[in-house]
Amino acid sequence: MKPRVLEYLRCLDCRAPLRLEARTIEQVVRDAVEKLSPCSGLCPFPDLASQERDCAACAGLEVMTGDLTCLACGRQYGISDGIPRFVASNFSPCSSPTTRTARSFGFLWDRSKPARETPPRPYHFEKMAAALSLPVFRGVVLDAGCGEGIDLANLAREEHAEVVGVELSEGGCRTSFRRIARLAGAHVVQADLCRLPFADMTFDAVYSYGVLHHIATPALAAGEAARISRHGACVAVYLYEDFGERSAVWRWLLRSVNSARVVTTKLPPRALFAVCWAASPLVYVLCAVPFTVLKRFRPLRSFAWSLPFRHARGPFRLAGDLYDRFSAPIEYRYSRGGAADLLR
Ligand SMILES: C[S@@+](CC[C@H](N)C(=O)[O-])C[C@H]1O[C@@H](n2cnc3c(N)ncnc32)[C@H](O)[C@@H]1O
Ligand SMILES: [Zn+2]
Ligand SMILES: [Zn+2]
Structure with missing residues (x-):
């Protein structure tokens, strides 16, 4: 966790800011540190007083383990393997759809091993941007359901954007974390889009590619996206189409293929x-x-x-x-x- 993300993180219960108690900190050489605006001072470590408000130094830190404590209600959230966690660890023992969603996607994203040397390639965001003629995303951007973090990393390389990826699955968080390790303007947070650990009107833009249709309560997630967006922010979402505008043959094909999901899921x-x-x-x-x-x-x-x-x-x-x-x-x-x- 880059200390800077504390600027945006808030308590799930009362939305107050969080205090960081870092246990393990690593030093990382990061790209494009200079593009970040100075933080408001939420990031200083109590035990590293000399680094207070030294954002260049702070941008080179990775908090690997620690706690985040709500300044108002005292609720604690863990940081492990460099990721701030806003979901219950291991999810619920019963196999709720959310737990199974996290497991199935986590398996997929755990398979991918981001290589530092691979040059960025256009991915889902570019498709969405072209289809919707999106404006250039600037400021603080939310990647809602960032998966393995390819779009997150791509966008964080842009000069004017700082991107926070929210992801439910352990595997997705892990792979995203590795992919964005060197990018000063990229963060990954493990959370549920139906309950986001951010204050109202935090983000200048939000995008979500292929996520909301996999959530049991998409309207709740859409409501959260609206809550954390600034007035006038662009919220771009890709959802599966229902083939209602296609011919009966296509609809029949979709139904037939989808019937396999009874078994495959x-x-x-x-x-x-x-x-x-x-x-x-x-x-x-x-x-x-x-x-x-x-x-x-x-x-x-x-x-x-x-x-x-x-x-x-x-x-x-x-x-x-x-x-x-x-x-x-x-x-x-x-x-x-x-x-x-x-x-x-
Ligand atoms: C089809 S993948 C898309 C990932 C990424 N946006 C992309 O374009 O590659 C859907 C992602 O949404 C995540 N997801 C599903 N439900 C979620 C929730 N309630 N909160 C956060 N992420 C969720 C899944 O874990 C998965 O990584
Ligand atoms: Zn700072
Ligand atoms: Zn609180």
């Missing part, structure tokens, strides 16, 4: 991933290959662009996408009007 993550890996070449041949061919012909272009999984970059590259579609315990789908209602 109950498979152990490892087994399901193996199935998805094996099925990936078939889906590649049925979707990505036709897309590459058909998009060249004007009359077939709109059909080509309606194909799912069209962006696959190789026969086995769809395993993760398929796993995402077939593992998540909850999946809602939205019409254009339904999506607008959710965010109103």
